[in-house]
Amino acid sequence: MVASTSPSAPLITVFGSTGTQGGSVIDHLISSPKPYRIRAVTRDPSKASGKKLQEMGCEVVKAEISNKDDVERVMKGSDIVFVSNKGMEHGAATEMQHGKNMIEAVKANLSTIKTFIWSGIEHVSQVSGGKYNKVEHFDTKAGWLET
Ligand SMILES: NC(=O)c1ccc[n+]([C@@H]2O[C@H](COP(=O)([O-])OP(=O)(O)OC[C@H]3O[C@@H](n4cnc5c(N)ncnc54)[C@H](OP(=O)(O)O)[C@@H]3O)[C@@H](O)[C@H]2O)c1
Numbered sequence: 001m002v003a004s005t006s007p008s009a010p011l012i013t014v015f016g017s018t019g020t021q022g023g024s025v026i027d028h029l030i031s032s033p034k035p036y037r038i039r040a041v042t043r044d045p046s047k048a049s050g051k052k053l054q055e056m057g058c059e060v061v062k063a064e065i066s067n068k069d070d071v072e073r074v075m076k077g078s079d080i081v082f083v084s085n086k087g088m089e090h091g092a093a094t095e096m097q098h099g100k101n102m103i104e105a106v107k108a109n110l111s112t113i114k115t116f117i118w119s120g121i122e123h124v125s126q127v128s129g130g131k132y133n134k135v136e137h138f139d140t141k142a143g144w145l146e147t
Pocket of ligand 1: 016017018019020021022041042043044063064066084085088094119121137141
């Protein structure tokens, strides 16, 4: 099965498309009985996983989440956006900035975006009443929504 190319099919932009979460979302969309056009975001469309996504009918586009202009550009015309990223490898501040870039880009594309799916996780420090306060890669994901 391949992604739809019908202009009437909703366009979903998937960040983290070459990874576990984004890749799984794409697999499910393609096998869905409902047609979707899929824009798959990666930093390197030329790598094997990017080429595989092209063969699956995805529009594979290059973007670096640290770059606000990139993020805004690849969201253009999207009906739906799915976000998953891996900023924590560069520290909490970077991951928070990635989140801000996403939210700002969604705001700039509200004329088309109807659904924004953000794959987050609980703010562990808050829900544990401060007991567990060293799970930064959870807290930063929850922190996006507070920006
Ligand atoms: N897997 C899980 O079970 C799970 C559960 C809970 C939370 N999470 C969280 O979900 C996020 C993704 O997890 P994953 O397991 O799917 O990771 P993964 O398999 O390592 O994939 C990471 C994805 O993020 C993209 N990416 C990373 N840095 C990027 C950047 N600077 N700009 C653009 N794209 C970037 C990569 O794309 P390219 O390398 O192709 O550019 C890749 O597609 C992580 O933050 C993880 O903590 C994962």
